[in-house]
Amino acid sequence: MDKPITLREELGIAWKIAGIRLRGQMAYRTSFWLQIFGNFFTNFAEVLALFAMFYQFDTLGGWTLGEVALLHGISMIAFSLGDLLTVGMDSVAPQIRSGDFDRVLTRPLGSWMNAATSEFSLRHLGQALQGVLVLGFALTQVEIAWSIDKALLVPVMFISGIALFMALFTIEAIFSFWTVNGVEAINAFTYGGSDLAQFPMHIFGRSLRFIFFWIVPVGFITYYPALYLLEKPDPLGMPDWFVLLGPVITTIFCAVVSWGWNQGIRHYRSTGS
Amino acid sequence: MPIIDVHRLEKTFPIKKHRTGAMGSIASLIRGDNGGEFTAVNNVSFKIERGEMVGYIGPNGAGKSTTIKMLTGILVPTSGEATIAGLVPWEKRKQLAQKIGVVFGQRTQLWWDLALIESLELLRHLYRVPEERFRENLATATDLLGLGEFLHTPVRQLSLGQRMRGDLAAALLHDPEILYLDEPTIGLDIVAKEAIREFLITLNRDRQTTVLLTTHDLDDIERLCPRIIVIDHGEVMYDGQLASLKSRWGGRRQLIIDYAGDPDAAIASMGNGDMAVTEVDGPRVTIAFDRDEISAPDVLTRASAFGEIRDMSIQEPEIEDVIRRMYDGSIPAGM
Amino acid sequence: MYLELAKRSFQQQFAYRAATLAGLFTNSVFGVMLSSVYLALYWDKADGVSVAGFTAQQTVTYTWLGQALIMPVVFWGWWLIVDTIRTGTVVMDLLKPMDFFRFWLSRDLGRAAAQVITRGVPTLLIGALLFDLVWPESWQRWAAFLISVPFAVTVSFCLRFMMNLWGFWLLDHRGISSIMLVVSGVFSGHLLPIAWYPAPIRDLLNVLPFRSMLMTPVEIWLGQISIVHGLSLQLFWTTVMIGASYALLQVAERKVVVQGG
Numbered sequence: 016m017d018k019p020i021t022l023r024e025e026l027g028i029a030w031k032i033a034g035i036r037l038r039g040q041m042a043y044r045t046s047f048w049l050q051i052f053g054n055f056f057t058n059f060a061e062v063l064a065l066f067a068m069f070y071q072f073d074t075l076g077g078w079t080l081g082e083v084a085l086l087h088g089i090s091m092i093a094f095s096l097g098d099l100l101t102v103g104m105d106s107v108a109p110q111i112r113s114g115d116f117d118r119v120l121t122r123p124l125g126s127w128m129n130a131a132t133s134e135f136s137l138r139h140l141g142q143a144l145q146g147v148l149v150l151g152f153a154l155t156q157v158e159i160a161w162s163i164d165k166a167l168l169v170p171v172m173f174i175s176g177i178a179l180f181m182a183l184f185t186i187e188a189i190f191s192f193w194t195v196n197g198v199e200a201i202n203a204f205t206y207g208g209s210d211l212a213q214f215p216m217h218i219f220g221r222s223l224r225f226i227f228f229w230i231v232p233v234g235f236i237t238y239y240p241a242l243y244l245l246e247k248p249d250p251l252g253m254p255d256w257f258v259l260l261g262p263v264i265t266t267i268f269c270a271v272v273s274w275g276w277n278q279g280i281r282h283y284r285s286t287g288s
Numbered sequence: 289m290p291i292i293d294v295h296r297l298e299k300t301f302p303i304k305k306h307r308t309g310a311m312g313s314i315a316s317l318i319r320g321d322n323g324g325e326f327t328a329v330n331n332v333s334f335k336i337e338r339g340e341m342v343g344y345i346g347p348n349g350a351g352k353s354t355t356i357k358m359l360t361g362i363l364v365p366t367s368g369e370a371t372i373a374g375l376v377p378w379e380k381r382k383q384l385a386q387k388i389g390v391v392f393g394q395r396t397q398l399w400w401d402l403a404l405i406e407s408l409e410l411l412r413h414l415y416r417v418p419e420e421r422f423r424e425n426l427a428t429a430t431d432l433l434g435l436g437e438f439l440h441t442p443v444r445q446l447s448l449g450q451r452m453r454g455d456l457a458a459a460l461l462h463d464p465e466i467l468y469l470d471e472p473t474i475g476l477d478i479v480a481k482e483a484i485r486e487f488l489i490t491l492n493r494d495r496q497t498t499v500l501l502t503t504h505d506l507d508d509i510e511r512l513c514p515r516i517i518v519i520d521h522g523e524v525m526y527d528g529q530l531a532s533l534k535s536r537w538g539g540r541r542q543l544i545i546d547y548a549g550d551p552d553a554a555i556a557s558m559g560n561g562d563m564a565v566t567e568v569d570g571p572r573v574t575i576a577f578d579r580d581e582i583s584a585p586d587v588l589t590r591a592s593a594f595g596e597i598r599d600m601s602i603q604e605p606e607i608e609d610v611i612r613r614m615y616d617g618s619i620p621a622g623m
Numbered sequence: 624m625y626l627e628l629a630k631r632s633f634q635q636q637f638a639y640r641a642a643t644l645a646g647l648f649t650n651s652v653f654g655v656m657l658s659s660v661y662l663a664l665y666w667d668k669a670d671g672v673s674v675a676g677f678t679a680q681q682t683v684t685y686t687w688l689g690q691a692l693i694m695p696v697v698f699w700g701w702w703l704i705v706d707t708i709r710t711g712t713v714v715m716d717l718l719k720p721m722d723f724f725r726f727w728l729s730r731d732l733g734r735a736a737a738q739v740i741t742r743g744v745p746t747l748l749i750g751a752l753l754f755d756l757v758w759p760e761s762w763q764r765w766a767a768f769l770i771s772v773p774f775a776v777t778v779s780f781c782l783r784f785m786m787n788l789w790g791f792w793l794l795d796h797r798g799i800s801s802i803m804l805v806v807s808g809v810f811s812g813h814l815l816p817i818a819w820y821p822a823p824i825r826d827l828l829n830v831l832p833f834r835s836m837l838m839t840p841v842e843i844w845l846g847q848i849s850i851v852h853g854l855s856l857q858l859f860w861t862t863v864m865i866g867a868s869y870a871l872l873q874v875a876e877r878k879v880v881v882q883g884g
C-alpha cells in the first residue's frame with residue numbers, strides 16, 4: 016500500500032463510511048424521520064413566502080411565478096445537497112479550537128474529505144425534497160422546449176451549483192484556521208447567496224450583482240441556466256454563452272478555496288495540552 | 289537507513305497578542321500575529337532505527353507533543369527536516385498516515401457515539417485494511433488487550449483504561465511500521481498500565497514495530513525503552529541508553545545495611561569521598577557509594593567494623609532522581 | 624436589583640465588537656437583497672400604488688425595520704435557559720430569593736437595549752443611506768415606536784421563555800427550534816408583511832400575539848395603525864404573554880422541585 020491513495024479510492028471510502036454512520040442513525044428511526052421532517056418544516060418558510068408574494072403580485076422583475084419557482088428549486092437543491100455533503104465542515108471550527116482537528120490529520124484521507132465526512136446526516140434531504148417539489152411545480156408552469164443541449168445543461172448546472180455551495184461552506188472553516196472572531200460574516204454569502212440565487216439576478220443593484228457574479232459566483236448557478244432553459248433574453252444584455260461561465264467560474268472558485276484550505280492546514284497550530 | 293530521521297527540527301508558535309474587534313482580527317488575518325514568538329521545539333535532531341523502542345521524555349511543556357505532531361504531519365515545522373519511513377511527514381501526510389499509528393493519551397481517535405467495534409470497522413475502511421487481516425489483528429488485540437468485554441459498548445461509556453486499550457487496537461489495525469504514543473498511560477490504573485506495557489513489548493518483539501513513546505511515568509521507560517531521548521525547553525539534553533545514563537550520571541548506588549543491634553555511633557563519619565553514610569535509623573544504615581571508586585564488597589567489609597551485620601541490599605540509582613537532577617541543571621547537558 | 628441586572632447585560636453587549644460588525648454586515652446584505660426583491664415586485668405597478676396596504680417605499684422600510692430589529696427582538700435561536708438546565712445552574716437560579724421570570728426578563732431587556740444601539744440603529748442608518756425610507760410622520764409616532772419596541776422584545780421574550788421551559792420536559796430543543804422558527808419568523812410578520820397572506824392565514828395571524836413582535840411596531844412607524852390602537856394591542860398581548868409565562872413557570876418549578884434538582 017505504498018501507492019498514494021487515488022481520488023476514486025477516497026470517494027469509495029467516504030461513501031462506505033457515510034453508509035456505516037447512516038446505519039447508526041437509522042437505528043433511531045423516529046428521530047431520523049423527525050429530523051428530515053423538521054428540516055422540511057424549517058425551510059418551508061421560503062416556499063411560503065414565494066407563493067404569498069405571487070398571491071399579491073403577478074410578476075417579480077418581469078418573471079412569473081413558475082419562472083421564479085424554477086430558480087428556487089434549483090437553488091434549494093444545490094444548496095441543500097452542498098450542505099449535506101459538507102455537514103462535517105460545521106464542526107471544523109470547534110475542532111480547530113479544541114485541537115481535535117489533530118485526528119483529521121492523522122488519517123490516510125485528504126484532510127478536506129476527512130473533515131467533510133467526519134459527520135454525516137441526511138437531515139438536509141428535507142430541504143432537498145422541498146426543492147424537488149418546487150422544481151416539479153415550476154415545470155408544470157413553464158414551457159421548456161427540451162433539446163440535447165438543454166438536457167446536458169441540467170446535470171452541469173446541478174453539479175456546479177452543489178460544488179459551489181460546498182466550497183462556500185468550506186470558507187467558513189478556512190477562516191477559523193486564523194481567527195475565531197467575526198467568522199459569521201460569511202453567512203451573508205452562504206445563506207445570503209442561496210437566497211439571492213432564488214431570484215433573477217437582474218433585479219439586484221450593481222454592487223450585489225458584482226459580488227454575487229464575480230466574487231461569490233452564485234449568480235451563475237441558477238440565473239443563466241434558467242435563462243437558457245426558458246430561452247429568455249438576458250435583461251442584463253449578456254450573450255448566450257454566459258451560461259457556460261457558471262462551471263468555469265465555479266471551477267476557479269473551488270480551486271481558490273482548495274488552495275485556501277491547504278494554506279489553512281499548513282497554518283494549523285493544534286493546541287498545547 | 290534510520291526509519292525516523294530528524295534533523296534540526298524547530299517549531300515556533302506566535303505569541304498571541306490580544307487584538308480586539310473585527311478590525312483587529314482582519315489585521316491579524318492579513319499581517320499575521322506579530323506579538324513575538326515562542327520556541328517550543330528547538331534544533332532537535334535524532335535518528336531511530338527500525339524496531340527500536342525509544343522513550344521521549346521531558347517535563348511538562350518540554351516540546352514532546354509538538355515534536356510528535358510534526359513527525360505525524362499534523363504540524364508543519366518552522367524549519368528543519370524530518371524523514372519518516374522515507375517520507376516527509378508534512379508533505380506526504382496521507383501516505384505517511386498509512387504507515388504510522390498514533391495514540392494521544394488525552395484524545396481519542398474513536399468516534400464517541402459509536403460502539404468500539406463500529407469505530408474499528410470505520411477505521412478498517414479508512415485504512416483499507418483487508419477483511420482477513422482486520423480479523424486477525426482484531427483477534428490479537430482482543431486477546432492481548434482484553435477488548436472482548438467492551439467491544440460493543442459505545443466509546444463514550446468506556447472507562448479511560450478501556451478507551452486507551454481501544455485506541456491502541458485502533459492505531460494498530462493497519463499494521464503500522466511506526467507507532468507514536470503520546471502519554472499513553474496517563475491517568476490509568478496499574479492493571480491497565482501493565483496490560484498496555486505487555487502489549488507493547490509483544491508488539492515490538494513480534495512485529496518489529498518501531499515505537500516512539502512520550503511519558504511522564506518513568507516506570508514505562510524502565511519497562512519498555514532501552515533508549516531514551518530527554519528533552520527540555522525544546523532542546524535535546526540526552527540521547528542514549530537508559531542504562532548508561534544511570535551509570536554515568538546516576539551517581540551513587542546505595543547500600544542498605546541492617547545491623548543486629550545499633551552500630552557504633554562512629555559509623556556516621558565513615559568514608560572519605562568515595563562513600564558516605566546518608567542515613568542512620570536505629571540498626572538500619574544507608575551508605576551511598578560510587579561504583580567507580582569502590583566496590584560493594586569493600587564497602588561491606590569496612591562497614592562490618594562497626595557492628596554485626598544481619599542483612600543488606602543494594603539499590604540502583606532511581607531514574608527519577610537522575611532525570612530530576614538533569615532538569616535541575618546539576619548534570620551537564622549533552623554528552 | 625433587576626435594574627442592576629439589566630445594566631450589566633447592557634454593558635456586556637459592547638464587548639462583542641467583531642461579532643457586531645459581522646452581524647451588521649450580514650443584516651445589511653440581507654436588507655439590500657430583500658429590498659431589491661420587494662422592489663422588483665412593484666416593477667409593473669405605477670408609482671405610489673399600494674398592494675395590500677403597502678407601497679413600494681413602505682415595503683422597503685418594513686424590510687429594514689425587520690433587519691434592524693432581528694437582534695434586539697430575537698426571532699430565532701435563543702436557548703440560554705435550556706443551556707442552564709443542561710449545566711445545572713438553573714437549580715441555583717431557582718433557589719435564589721428572586722423572581723425567575725423577572726431575573727431573565729431584566730437581563731433580556733438590558734441586552735435588547737444595547738443591541739438597539741449596536742445593531743438596530745446602525746442597520747437602519749445603512750438602509751436609509753441606500754434606500755429612500757419612510758419616516759414616522761410626527762414626533763408622537765416616533766415616541767410611540769420607541770415604546771412599542773420594548774413591548775415587542777417582551778412578547779418575544781415570553782415566547783422564548785416558554786419555549787425554553789418546554790425544554791425542561793424535552794431536554795432537546797432541536798424539535799422546538801424549528802417550531803420556534805416558524806412561529807417567530809412567520810407569525811410575527813418577519814418573513815412577509817402579514818397583510819400579504821391570503822385572507823384566512825392573514826386573519827389568523829392578526830388575532831395571534833406574535834404580530835406584536837414586529838408587525839405592530841412597523842405599522843406604528845408607517846402610520847398604518849393609530850397610535851392608541853397599536854400600543855393598546857401590544858399592551859394587551861404583553862400582559863397575556865407574561866401571564867402565560869408565569870403559569871408555565873409554576874408548573875415547571877414544581878417539576879424541578881420534584882426532580883430534586
Ligand SMILES: Nc1ncnc2c1ncn2[C@@H]1O[C@H](COP(=O)(O)OP(=O)(O)O)[C@@H](O)[C@H]1O
Nearest residue numbers: 284285286287301328348349350351352353354
Ligand atoms: N498550538 C500551540 N500554540 C501555542 N503554544 C503551544 C501550542 N502547542 C504547544 N505550545 C507550547 O509549546 C510548549 C511545548 O508544548 P508540548 O509540546 O505540548 O509539551 P509537552 O508535550 O512536552 O508537555 C508548551 O509551552 C506549550 O504551551
Ligand SMILES: [Mg+2]
Nearest residue numbers: 288352353354
Ligand atoms: Mg504533551
